Amino acid sequence: MLAINEIFETIQGEGVFTGVPAIFVRLQGCPVGCPWCDTQQTWALNDDDQIDPAQMILKTGDTPAWSSMTAQQVLQLFSQQQYTAKHVVITGGEPCMFDLREFTTLLHQQGYRTQIETSGTFEVRCDPATWVTVSPKLDMPGGYEVRADAMARANEIKHPIAMQKHVDALDALLSRCPVQEGTTICLQPISQRPRATQLAIDICRQRNWRLSVQLHKYLAIA
Numbered sequence: 001m002l003a004i005n006e007i008f009e010t011i012q013g014e015g016v017f018t019g020v021p022a023i024f025v026r027l028q029g030c031p032v033g034c035p036w037c038d039t040q041q042t043w044a045l046n047d048d049d050q051i052d053p054a055q056m057i058l059k060t061g062d063t064p065a066w067s068s069m070t071a072q073q074v075l076q077l078f079s080q081q082q083y084t085a086k087h088v089v090i091t092g093g094e095p096c097m098f099d100l101r102e103f104t105t106l107l108h109q110q111g112y113r114t115q116i117e118t119s120g121t122f123e124v125r126c127d128p129a130t131w132v133t134v135s136p137k138l139d140m141p142g143g144y145e146v147r148a149d150a151m152a153r154a155n156e157i158k159h160p161i162a163m164q165k166h167v168d169a170l171d172a173l174l175s176r177c178p179v180q181e182g183t184t185i186c187l188q189p190i191s192q193r194p195r196a197t198q199l200a201i202d203i204c205r206q207r208n209w210r211l212s213v214q215l216h217k218y219l220a221i222a
C-alpha cells in the first residue's frame with residue numbers, strides 16, 4: 001500500500017527532466033525535517049487524515065490528507081484522469097520510506113518512465129530502470145544520515161543551496177560517498193532567494209554543474 005497525498009499532471013520543474021510533462025505522485029510522510037521544506041503538509045502520516053482516493057484526486061490545497069492505494073489502483077486512476085504524460089515522478093514526503101519496486105516495475109510495464117525524488121536518507125527500493133534523483137539532506141533536525149548506497153544509486157544529485165557552507169557540505173559528502181561516473185550534479189537555489197540563485201549560478205559555472213531553478217514556481221503552476 002502507498003500513502004498518497006496527491007496525484008496531478010504538470011511539467012517537471014526541477015533537475016535534469018525540467019520541462020518534461022509528468023504525472024506527480026506525492027507520498028505522505030517524512031521525518032527529515034528540513035526547515036525550508038516547501039511541502040511540510042506531507043510530513044505527518046496520521047490515521048485521522050485518511051481520505052478516499054475519490055476525495056484525494058479532487059484535493060486543491062496543500063493539506064496532510066492522504067489516501068491508501070495499491071499500485072494497480074494508482075494506474076487505474078491515471079487512465080480515469082486521462083493523463084497524457086508518460087513520465088511519472090514519485091515524490092513526497094519521503095517516497096523511499098515505501099518499497100517502490102512493485103509500483104515502478106508496473107509503471108514500466110505499462111510504458112511509463114519513472115523518476116524518484118528522494119533525500120537519500122532511506123534505502124532506495126525501486127526498479128533498476130528508475131531514474132533516481134537524490135537531493136541529499138545533511139544535518140537536518142530529524143537526525144537522519146545520507147546513505148552511501150543511495151548516493152551510489154543516484155542518476156542525478158540535486159542539491160538545495162543558499163550559502164557557501166551548503167556547497168562545502170556537498171563536497172564533503174561526495175568525497176565520503178562517491179557517485180557513479182556520469183551522474184549529473186545540479187544545484188537548486190532554496191526558495192528562489194536571489195543570493196542563493198546567484199551563488200548557484202556562480203558555482204555551476206565554476207564546476208560545470210547544472211542549475212535547477214524550480215521552474216514551476218516561476219511559472220506559478222503546480
Ligand SMILES: C[S@@+](CC[C@H](N)C(=O)[O-])C[C@H]1O[C@@H](n2cnc3c(N)ncnc32)[C@H](O)[C@@H]1O
Pocket residue numbers: 030036037038039091092093094095117118119120134135137158160188189190191192214
Ligand atoms: C519536497 S522534496 C520531496 C522528496 C524528498 N523528500 C527530497 O527531499 O528529495 C522534493 C524536492 O524539493 C526540494 N525542495 C524542498 N523545499 C525546497 C525549497 N524551499 N527550495 C528549493 N528546493 C526545495 C527538495 O530538496 C527536493 O529536491
Ligand SMILES: Nc1nc2[nH]cc(C(=O)O)c2c(=O)[nH]1
Pocket residue numbers: 010011012013014039091092117216221222
Ligand atoms: N512542477 C513541479 N515540479 C517538481 N519537481 C519536483 C517537485 C517535488 O515537489 O518533488 C515538483 C513539484 O511539486 N512541481
Ligand code: SF4
Pocket residue numbers: 030031032033034037038039040042092093094119137
Ligand atoms: S526530506 Fe524532502 S520532504 Fe522531507 S523535509 Fe526535507 S525537503 Fe521536505
Ligand SMILES: [Mg+2]
Pocket residue numbers: 038039
Ligand atoms: Mg515541490
